[in-house]
Amino acid sequence: xxxxxxxxxxxTIQGTEWIDLKNDGQFANVNTxxxxxxxxxxxxxxxxxxxxxxxxxxxxxxxxxKINVWGVSTETLNANNIYISPNPVSNLLNxxxxxxxxxxxxxxxTGKELLSGKLLNNSIDVxxxxxxxxxxxxxxxxxxxxxx
Numbered sequence: 086x087x088x089x090x091x092x093x094x095x096x097t098i099q100g101t102e103w104i105d106l107k108n109d110g111q112f113a114n115v116n117t118x119x120x121x122x123x124x125x126x127x128x129x130x131x132x133x134x135x136x137x138x139x140x141x142x143x144x145x146x147x148x149x150x151k152i153n154v155w156g157v158s159t160e161t162l163n164a165n166n167i168y169i170s171p172n173p174v175s176n177l178l179n180x181x182x183x184x185x186x187x188x189x190x191x192x193x194x195t196g197k198e199l200l201s202g203k204l205l206n207n208s209i210d211v212x213x214x215x216x217x218x219x220x221x222x223x224x225x226x227x228x229x230x231x232x233x
Contacts, residue, residue: 100217110196
């Protein structure tokens with residue numbers, strides 16, 4: 086049975102830190118006992134979640150849950166032969182498989198946009214990002230990458 090007066094906060098791990106999720110983009114019900122994750126992609130495969138609950142008996146952090154995404158292959162993600170390298174990356178993320186200026190976005194796993202712009206020379210300086218897992222979006226494709 087769930088404590089109807091308890092406060093819940095779902096989190097995901099970004100690098101080495103747990104961060105609070107917000108009700109926007111891919112996530113809903115982040116302040117309830119049942120998180121909703123919409124529009125799963127291969128980038129969500131292996132993503133960890135947990136929730137913090139504050140109730141009558143104090144505060145507790147629940148055991149982590151991991152998403153396993155089945156049926157979304159690399160071929161589906163890279164239908165236009167778009168791929169990134171190196172992965173993991175330190176400073177410069179190379180984007181291969183495009184031949185025209187194209188809008189891109191880099192978000193954290195909560196969907197918060199961190200970098201965006203028009204890809205002109207097939208590389209993006211990601212040195213300003215902290216160590217962690219990020220999503221690279223280009224032409225409605227998402228590719229997960231690790232920043233060292």
